[in-house]
């Protein structure tokens with residue numbers, strides 16, 4: 001009979017009037033058989049007879065009687081702990097008419113409590129063995145639970161953080177903003193992080209700030225909200241990513257240094273022109289001074305020309321230095337057409353010498369995208385130089401190069417195509433051209449296109465080749481717009497806990 005509620009209705013003197021079904025089954029008597037017997041002689045075990053009798057009498061007198069626990073024995077001999085209660089019932093006239101004795105099986109209550117405790121222990125052991133940090137906060141932002149992994153990650157013991165505001169685990173400025181954020185969320189229900197995974201920053205007890213991945217869940221508990229945060233320390237992953245990025249930057253730099261030798265010949269020629277002009281002006285002036293009739297107005301004019309030519313030469317050197325500078329990948333919002341013209345500037349001499357006719361088409365007002373300008377310039381220099389070489393080696397009578405920039409909508413991005421009217425790449429599968437060490441040139445290294453692909457991949461973009469019509473090759477690179485708008489490659493730093 002455990003788990004049931006026993007009900008006996010008796011007269012004010014304790015004589016049984018009626019028993020509920022559970023009561024009948026427990027004592028093995030029907031209501032009619034038990035009718036008139038004193039309720040305390042049937043229900044409790046011997047040691048509680050008196051207590052029950054007093055309870056019944058007090059209830060009959062209209063007094064509040066405190067519930068008490070007592071043993072109860074079934075007719076099968078089994079004993080259970082029961083919580084007894086006594087209530088007087090008044091009739092319509094307001095006079096006391098009967099008493100009700102109720103018995104709740106405490107065994108069942110204890111069993112439920114035991115099960116709940118067991119569930120709690122199981123839940124606790126899951127929390128404690130979890131690799132991820134798990135913490136919960138209430139609507140007020142105060143920490144309600146903090147598992148072992150969270151202790152390990154943040155360096156605090158649970159007792160040090162329980163009941164304190166979760167913002168203590170965040171660096172500024174998020175720490176100062178978190179309460180408002182939580183408040184706004186509870187009012188507007190506009191989710192910024194709940195249900196989503198985000199990369200944010202955490203603050204350890206020792207004051208170090210570290211990157212973490214956070215996912216937040218929300219549950220409603222008796223009308224209030226509890227937020228659960230699952231935290232993964234991604235310091236190691238970030239380190240590996242940044243090493244990979246550095247490695248990629250080193251490779252890209254190496255490729256630029258390698259191509260510098262080829263570019264240098266053209267650039268030396270470009271520097272030679274202003275130097276010759278400077279020399280010419282200077283010599284003419286030495287002659288005029290020697291002759292003793294200097295005209296100060298034309299001297300000034302010449303000096304200005306010398307300065308202008310000097311600036312031209314300095315600009316060529318600046319361009320080259322910037323190109324081979326070693327630096328960490330640094331993305332800035334930029335217009336791809338600017339990179340196209342920088343790349344063409346670097347190759348000006350080569351294009352002129354080989355008689356390549358260049359056409360540039362780019363839409364006005366194109367959106368800026370987030371790129372490392374030097375590296376994207378490097379990709380374009382590679383593509384343009386390959387095209388020049390292919391057309392020159394094939395002795396194309398009127399080599400033509402077209403650089404077309406278009407804005408794409410799905411997916412959103414900007415695409416630059418480098419089209420030539422050279423020999424094309426024949427039967428070679430377009431993707432093979434991008435494999436490291438693939439080359440058809442006698443002195444080629446086969447590194448150009450593979451490093452272009454690495455750079456474009458690191459920008460979240462695509463690079464590919466296809467045949468041109470009626471002849472030649474088209475190499476295109478596409479870069480996503482989302483990166484310029486703060487998503488994609490940018491690490492987002494948001495608040496922890498909501």
Ligand code: ADP
Nearest residue numbers: 386387390424439440444445446447448449473
């Ligand atoms: P490399 O220039 O050292 O050969 P790349 O990786 O830059 O290395 O190029 C690989 C190969 O792709 C080239 O050897 C060539 O066969 C082919 N290729 C690249 N660009 C063109 C082009 N515009 N036209 C025809 N073939 C090309």
